[in-house]
Amino acid sequence: MRVSANSTSCVVSSLCVYRVPEVFDQDEEGHVIVLDANPPARLHELVRRAARGCPTKSIRVEDDH
Template sequence: MAGISVDTGKCIGSAQCVLAAPDVFDQDDDGFVVVLDDSPSGAAEAAARTARGLCPAQAISVHD
């Protein structure tokens, strides 16, 4: 199981995380990332790792 954290100050609202891992990430009313599951496992963890790589602002961290 991984731990997820985001630097909301870096988030630019591109929504790549939401598209890649909708069970882990969402967007608030201003379009910035919200973590729905900060300890995903299995397929959700893999999707969160993909989202980390897709984030153009590098705002997502995945901790083992």
């Protein structure tokens, strides 16, 4: 899994950080930062949920093929 996030469209809702703190953090202005772009399998479902739940669709998840 590859995770990326668009800090420009992020509206600082903190939802993803709250849901998966191992993968998402916020910079000093509150915009999303990806801490782990290749998270372990046990976090994949949580990351997908966070991506679906992002109000601005700022999180992108790509599956490895």
